[in-house]
Amino acid sequence: MASAHPSPLLGRQVVHALKALLELADDCPPRWRSVNDLAACQALPAPMLEQLLLRLRRSGLLEARRGRVGGYRLARGAPLISLAEVVGALERQQGAVDRREPASATAADRVAQLLERRLRAALERELGQCSLADLRYDLRSAQAVLSPTGGMLLG
8 A cells, every 4th residue: 555645634653553453454363463564564664653653552452472573453343443543642742732812813713723623623533434444445446546456345
């Protein structure tokens, strides 16, 4: 799932984390995957990916196991992991953004902030309704459409 331009709405770290989670969601039955394996599959730097995976593990979205046959795997099934949880885990551990109005805010500044809050709430609602399994289905559909045979994925 290579992306030339990460989404400005989600941010680069969220997009990278989702790519790794989609790799893990594709494993049926679930298996332990090393950071290097996941990084190679997605053409991502392993040290950066490891930091993201550690944050997801601390949030309870991943399990981790040390050792030669260790690595990471989903802590629960892909249908049970909402995208809101993924985004929340990464934002929460990065530190809260100060969204208070400056003392000199104009009426236009306040309107812009209100719009930003409304858009953020709509995004959070949408992410809460979408699971990792839904995103995996979208990925498989996109892969089928882009395949040389122009395949179609039903169901």
